[in-house]
Each structure stands twice: as C-alpha cells, then as structure tokens.
Amino acid sequence: MAGKFLEDFEVGEVIDSLEEYEMTPDRIAAFATEFDPQPIHLDPAVAAESMFGGIIASGWHSLSVTMRLMVRSNIFDGAPVVGVGIQNLRYLKPVRAGDRLRARGEVLEARPSGPQPDRGYLVLRVTTLRDGEDVLTQDWTVLVPRRRAR
Amino acid sequence: MAGKFLEDFEVGEVIDSLEEYEMTPDRIAAFATEFDPQPIHLDPAVAAESMFGGIIASGWHSLSVTMRLMVRSNIFDGAPVVGVGIQNLRYLKPVRAGDRLRARGEVLEARPSGPQPDRGYLVLRVTTLRDGEDVLTQDWTVLVPRRRAR
Numbered sequence: 243m244a245g246k247f248l249e250d251f252e253v254g255e256v257i258d259s260l261e262e263y264e265m266t267p268d269r270i271a272a273f274a275t276e277f278d279p280q281p282i283h284l285d286p287a288v289a290a291e292s293m294f295g296g297i298i299a300s301g302w303h304s305l306s307v308t309m310r311l312m313v314r315s316n317i318f319d320g321a322p323v324v325g326v327g328i329q330n331l332r333y334l335k336p337v338r339a340g341d342r343l344r345a346r347g348e349v350l351e352a353r354p355s356g357p358q359p360d361r362g363y364l365v366l367r368v369t370t371l372r373d374g375e376d377v378l379t380q381d382w383t384v385l386v387p388r389r390r391a392r
Numbered sequence: 393m394a395g396k397f398l399e400d401f402e403v404g405e406v407i408d409s410l411e412e413y414e415m416t417p418d419r420i421a422a423f424a425t426e427f428d429p430q431p432i433h434l435d436p437a438v439a440a441e442s443m444f445g446g447i448i449a450s451g452w453h454s455l456s457v458t459m460r461l462m463v464r465s466n467i468f469d470g471a472p473v474v475g476v477g478i479q480n481l482r483y484l485k486p487v488r489a490g491d492r493l494r495a496r497g498e499v500l501e502a503r504p505s506g507p508q509p510d511r512g513y514l515v516l517r518v519t520t521l522r523d524g525e526d527v528l529t530q531d532w533t534v535l536v537p538r539r540r541a542r
Contacts, residue, residue, distance in 0.1 A: 300459070322430060
C-alpha cells in the first residue's frame with residue numbers, strides 16, 4: 243500500500259502541492275449556499291458595501307480546498323490523513339473569484355505516540371497561497387503510521 | 393440592519409443552534425469527492441479495514457456543517473461573521489452517515505479592538521454535537537461591530 247510513515251518525514255521539510263485550484267464565482271456561490279449562507283459570500287450588493295468591497299469566498303471553502311490540495315499532493319503519498327487537531331489557524335487575506343490557490347506543508351514536528359508503537363504524530367504548518375502570497379495558515383496535528391514498532 | 397454588536401454578548405453565555413443537519417451518505421460522498429478524496433470517506437471496502445471500521449465524514453465536512461449551523465442560528469442574529477482565527481480545534485469522535493449534527497457557541501471573551509473603536513473581538517468556544525455528545529470543538533476569534541465608539 244502506498245503512503246508515507248512517520249520515519250519518512252524530516253523536521254523542516256517543505257512540500258508544495260502539485261496542483262492549484264481556481265476559486266470560480268460558481269464554486270464560491272455553491273459552497274456558501276450550502277455551508278456559509280452569508281451575504282458577504284452571496285450578495286454582490288451587500289458585499290460591495292462591506293469592509294471587503296465585494297464577494298469573498300467562505301473561509302471554510304478555502305480551508306476545504308486546502309485539504310483537497312494536500313490530499314492530492316505527494317505530501318502523504320496516499321497515506322490516510324487522520325486529523326487530531328488544529329492550532330494557530332489564521333485568516334490572513336480574503337479569497338476572491340479568480341484566485342488560484344496552492345498549498346504548502348512544512349514539517350514542524352514528528353514524534354512517536356507513547357502508548358501506541360505503530361503510530362506517531364506529525365505537526366505540519368499548512369499554508370494556503372495565491373500567487374506566492376500567504377492567505378491562510380494553520381498547524382495540523384495528524385496521526386501517521388510508523389514503519390515498525392521499536 | 394439585523395445583527396448583534398459586541399456589547400450584546402456576555403462572557404459565559406451559551407447559545408445553541410436552532411437546526412440540526414443530517415450527514416447522509418450522499419452528502420458525505422459529495423463533499424469528500426470535491427474536497428477530501430480519501431478512501432476512508434469514499435471506499436466502503438477500504439474504510440471497513442481501517443481503524444474506524446467504515447466510512448466516516450471528512451472532518452472538513454463536519455466543520456463546514458458547523459459553520460452552517462452557526463450562521464443559521466440566532467447566535468449572531470444576522471451580523472456578519474468575520475473570522476480572524478481558530479485555536480484548539482479537536483476532532484473528538486468520527487462522524488458517520490445518519491448522524492444529526494447540532495452546534496453550540498459559548499462566549500469565552502468579548503473585548504474591544506484597541507486601534508479600531510467601531511469593532512471588537514469575540515472568542516467563542518464552538519462545539520459540534522451528535523445526540524448530546526461532543527464530536528468536535530474549536531475556539532473561534534471573530535470580528536464583531538461595536539454599538540458605538542467610546
């Protein structure tokens with residue numbers, strides 16, 4: 243089975259997503275209609291009067307796209323990504339239609355689980371970018387398998 | 393315009409979502425196909441062999457549903473919810489088809505912004521529940537308007 247193990251990650255290693263994802267007006271509207279039905283994401287007139295001056299994507303939309311970019315990269319190489327938690331999530335810049343998002347993962351920490359010899363924890367700083375500019379950052383803790391118990 | 397101001401929130405106040413949202417097989421598959429294409433969310437045979445013993449919803453799906461429940465509640469009463477960041481996000485229990493999710497917000501902190509007299513920051517502990525059991529928890533920092541500058 244494909245997939246990386248805890249031992250395959252090095253602290254400080256940076257891995258970029260292979261693809262980008264375009265935030266189209268239709269995608270922004272469809273996501274917001276289902277999950278974040280606020281005028282700032284759906285109503286051009288209200289959005290124009292807001293602090294953002296126009297429609298912006300739901301933060302949850304950009305976050306979900308970031309997950310897609312991470313899953314479809316070789317960061318985990320097909321290993322299951324089992325989320326434990328997230329710290330330090332920051333919305334840095336609004337995302338708008340036409341933006342093409344990429345994602346980057348930096349390994350902050352890789353440690354075995356004390357009680358469970360077959361797995362460990364990886365802490366990844368995940369950054370979402372648009373034209374090289376950071377728009378979103380977060381630190382994921384994920385469970386990854388260990389190659390063997392020691 | 394409808395909506396609450398910083399002054400309308402009291403520390404310790406708890407507000408429950410008005411609705412619930414059912415995680416159906418179709419919804420789980422549609423979300424995962426677009427945003428989290430991993431076998432644990434999409435392939436019953438692979439999922440059956442996993443630590444979860446069957447298909448589970450993407451964590452990002454449950455998080456996005458939580459946003460919907462919060463927006464469509466009277467927690468903010470229609471005020472725009474401008475996310476600044478998130479801390480202490482924890483995936484507590486897997487979410488599966490048939491689960492009916494609810495959300496709850498508890499006001500941890502409400503403070504004016506130093507430089508901007510027309511707004512302030514609210515820290516909300518947001519908990520996602522299924523049959524009264526916590527499945528997901530996170531602390532949101534959101535920007536809310538102040539009723540007037542002082």
